[in-house]
Amino acid sequence: MLIIGIGVTEVLLSTLVFTCETCGNNAAHQLTKQNRKFSLFFIPLFSVGTKYLDSCTACGRIIEVSKVQAEAAARQVGPDLR
Numbered sequence: 001m002l003i004i005g006i007g008v009t010e011v012l013l014s015t016l017v018f019t020c021e022t023c024g025n026n027a028a029h030q031l032t033k034q035n036r037k038f039s040l041f042f043i044p045l046f047s048v049g050t051k052y053l054d055s056c057t058a059c060g061r062i063i064e065v066s067k068v069q070a071e072a073a074a075r076q077v078g079p080d081l082r
Contacts, residue, residue, distance in 0.1 A: 007044055009035050013052075014074045020056040027058035031065075031073055 013031045020027055034051040037044040052070035055062040065073075 003041050005039050005042075006048065007037050007039050009037070011035075013070060014076075016073060016076065020058060020061065022061045023056065023059035025056075025058040027056055030055050030057065031070055033070070 011033045013033055016029050016031060017026065018029060019025070020029070032053050032055070034053060035047060036049045036051075038046055038048050050067075052065045052067055053062055054065050054070075054073075
């Protein structure tokens with residue numbers, strides 16, 4: 001029996017406060033990096049994809065953003081706020 005699968009790890013890059021396009025609330029948005037890895041016998045072998053997600057804490061909407069947008073947004077947070 002061969003045990004294979006895909007594991008997902010999620011890292012919070014930053015938390016930003018701005019107005020959500022969906023709900024219109026000025027709320028916190030969490031910017032996360034989601035990394036998917038192929039695993040064999042529960043050992044991660046290689047990455048099969050990376051996504052950057054922006055999630056609104058007020059309405060729960062989640063959208064995928066590009067790596068460039070995610071890095072630019074993460075840089076907007078001052079060093080004392082991280």
